[in-house]
Amino acid sequence: MDKGSKKEVMFERMREKKKEVKIVRKIVFGIALGILVIGLIGGLFTYNYISKGLKAYDPNSEELIEVNIPIGSGLNNISKILEEKGIVKSARLFKYYAKFNNESKFQAGTYELSKSMTPDELIKSLKTGKVYREPVFTLTVPEGLTLKEVASIVENRTNVSAEDFLAYVNDKENIEFLMGKYPHLITEEVFGEQIKFPLEGYLFPATYPFYEENPSVEMIVDSMLEATEANILPFLDYLEKKDKSVHWLLTFASLLEKEATAQADRETIASVFYNRLAIDMPLQTDPTVAYAHGEHLSRTYYKDLEIDDPYNTYKYAGIPPGPIAGAGKSSIEAVVDPSQTKYLYFLAGKDGMNHFAVTYEEHLSNRAKYID
Known part of the structure; x- marks a missing residue:
């Protein structure tokens, strides 16, 4: 074989090797790409599997x-x-x-x-050992609100209208059912002849978590009554010893809730009311006049005091027939553990503080100093 033929054979072999190298590279690249794709798919599948597995099984379940x-x-x-x-x-x-x-x-x-x-x-x-869930939303009911005001808050935060809420809490059959469910809390006293709204003052002021977007009126009211019962139970022995009822306690506490501007005031105002009750002196508390009128009074005038209503503590001695608002825990505790004073009078001054007096002369002096 001549030199030319040898070179030709050598070049041909080199070309074949290059083709083989290209084919091998393509195969290796294809295999690598396949492995990468499979890895990505597998990784994505694994990620989705883990991600879904670490979420709630069914976020919309209420069961x-x-x-x-x-x-x-x-x-x-x-x-x-x-x-x-x-x-x-x-x-x-x-x-x-x-x-x-x-x-x-x-x-x-x-x-x-x-x-x-x-x-x-x-x-x-x-x-x-307790069940924890993140609420869908919370409903906050402040202290000192009437049922009508609570109904307005419920309407603004849920799908339950104020009208439906009030209809439910004023329906006798509903209340009798709730009476059976909360026997320590709701008694026949709520059906008293002079009572304006049976469950007035019975829905505890608090922040309530709800775990569904549209809780029913039954669920909302039940949550509030359950909270009231929980806050009342510690005082049942006290009430039994004093021969007083839960209705009396909630009524008394509602007066403190509407009058007090600070925690210490609740206990001192409670002492004023106790001192007046002890001598059959009318409580003469302005919030009861407003409740008798069925509206908020920015200021109570003498003409307002003339309303003939059993809730008007200027005309009728003793505590009103029932609560005038929802009382918080502090007001309930103040009824049970009041300050020991000789005060018979108090007034809310322009300074935002309550001022107390033993005699009427002192009271008039406080009026001239803090109001007139």
């Missing part, structure tokens, strides 16, 4: 599911129980999430859990 966690249950067993009950999507994911967050000390007990609870809420509940 409460009873879950029993036996004593001595470890994280593995608890995770399986939650999955079996349909509370979490994956026992494995919940277990790993709890471990990642160093959470493992859970309390045994019976819980009412929901599919709408997130893993964080479940962990918090199982750690404390």
